[in-house]
Amino acid sequence: MVEDSPAMIPLCVPEIRGNEWQYVKDCLDTNWVSSVGGYVDRFEEMVAAYTGREHAIATVNGTAALHVALLVAGIEPDDEVLVPSLTFIAPANAVRYMGAWPVFIDADPEFGLMDCARIKDFIAEECSRESGSLYNKSTGRRVKGLLPVHILGHPVDMDPLVDLARGYDLTVVCDATECLGAKYKGDSSSHLGDIACFSFNGNKVITTGGGGMVVTDNEAWADRVRYLTTQAKDDPVEYIHGEVGYNYRLTNVQAAMGVAQMEVLDDYVVAKRRTHRRYLDGFAGLSGIELLGSPKWAESIYWLSTIRVNDSVSGVGSRDLMRVLKEEQIDSRPLWHPLHGLKPFVDCARYGGDVAEDLYSRCLSLPSSVGLSEDDQNRVIRCICQMVRP
Numbered sequence: 566m567v568e569d570s571p572a573m574i575p576l577c578v579p580e581i582r583g584n585e586w587q588y589v590k591d592c593l594d595t596n597w598v599s600s601v602g603g604y605v606d607r608f609e610e611m612v613a614a615y616t617g618r619e620h621a622i623a624t625v626n627g628t629a630a631l632h633v634a635l636l637v638a639g640i641e642p643d644d645e646v647l648v649p650s651l652t653f654i655a656p657a658n659a660v661r662y663m664g665a666w667p668v669f670i671d672a673d674p675e676f677g678l679m680d681c682a683r684i685k686d687f688i689a690e691e692c693s694r695e696s697g698s699l700y701n702k703s704t705g706r707r708v709k710g711l712l713p714v715h716i717l718g719h720p721v722d723m724d725p726l727v728d729l730a731r732g733y734d735l736t737v738v739c740d741a742t743e744c745l746g747a748k749y750k751g752d753s754s755s756h757l758g759d760i761a762c763f764s765f766n767g768n769k770v771i772t773t774g775g776g777g778m779v780v781t782d783n784e785a786w787a788d789r790v791r792y793l794t795t796q797a798k799d800d801p802v803e804y805i806h807g808e809v810g811y812n813y814r815l816t817n818v819q820a821a822m823g824v825a826q827m828e829v830l831d832d833y834v835v836a837k838r839r840t841h842r843r844y845l846d847g848f849a850g851l852s853g854i855e856l857l858g859s860p861k862w863a864e865s866i867y868w869l870s871t872i873r874v875n876d877s878v879s880g881v882g883s884r885d886l887m888r889v890l891k892e893e894q895i896d897s898r899p900l901w902h903p904l905h906g907l908k909p910f911v912d913c914a915r916y917g918g919d920v921a922e923d924l925y926s927r928c929l930s931l932p933s934s935v936g937l938s939e940d941d942q943n944r945v946i947r948c949i950c951q952m953v954r955p
């Protein structure tokens with residue numbers, strides 16, 4: 566007799582339970598299926614209102630949002646932009662699309678976020694100021710941007726970073742992709758810098774299948790984002806284009822999904838936080854397994870609940886744990902390989918990196934879908950508890 570194996574518990578999958586069907590059907594029924602339509606406008610208005618920004622412009626995905634944000638924010642070819650070592654690759658790729666260069670900044674050991682103290686040291690030790698601009702002494706390039714990434718749902722400590730940026734005329738472009746719904750010092754917009762980007766890829770807190778958004782208070786930048794994402798059209802009838810633009814717009818069908826998802830975002834954030842709390846309780850008595858917490862300045866959304874494994878205490882390493890979880894039909898995943906060690910970036914400058922490497926080797930993200938049931942979560946907790954030395 567073959568035993569029924571339990572269903573796979575995925576890492577993080579979409580949750581579709583609201584008005585998605587109705588709104589998408591509305592697009593199909595009315596033939597408004599392409600890159601203009603009422604849902605695009607509504608989705609943009611909802612995200613602008615939610616993030617407390619004057620302008621929101623939908624894009625085809627989060628990577629495109631980052632690219633166009635850098636384009637309008639005054640980053641130029643050969644400029645340097647400070648990017649965290651420990652993040653998904655998209656922000657560093659976007660910097661390279663510009664012909665600009667990432668400088669990788671190490672993570673802080675507690676939360677894994679871009680370490681503001683390191684940025685300060687980098688500027689003090691590696692840079693000089695000439696006629697108002699900051700230059701990297703060893704590369705001779707202008708340092709023009711800061712690109713903090715609010716990983717795992719926690720906002721970076723923005724106040725000191727913005728102070729630095731103001732002092733050295735740096736633009737702050739935020740990758741807020743993983744933290745829609747989070748707050749910084751009680752406020753839902755103060756961690757979004759001069760311009761911020763979101764992604765609505767399938768694994769994010771809300772999804773449009775694929776999609777992104779740029780938010781800013783700067784009207785000129787917002788206008789330029791709209792212009793550049795629609796092929797830089799000067800005259801839509803006569804096919805007059807003012808410069809090399811991009812086709813980066815989101816479709817009405819995807820935006821329809823986005824509107825429905827925005828309607829339930831607050832519930833999803835509650836679910837993410839509940840999941841994190843249950844893992845905390847579940848691992849409370851376990852030595853060598855620690856959940857990455859949220860900094861005191863942040864109200865994290867805990868996009869992915871992530872443990873840090875101290876294998877000399879737990880008796881099992883993160884990758885062994887991952888393998889056994891897989892055998893038990895439970896999906897888990899390491900954090901991102903530090904970008905400074907990846908082939909496209911090995912020649913880029915970096916400042917530190919040991920902390921990112923340590924977190925990469927020791928951390929594991931656990932199932933964190935909005936729809937994760939308590940039973941399934943208990944299965945994950947039980948499996949980990951069984952493997953760890955008491």
Ligand SMILES: *Cc1c(COP(=O)(O)O)cnc(C)c1O
Nearest residue numbers: 626627628653655742764765766
């Ligand atoms: C998902 C993600 C992106 C990329 O978004 P896409 O919509 O997949 O292009 C960018 N940055 C971070 C930090 C992400 O997690």
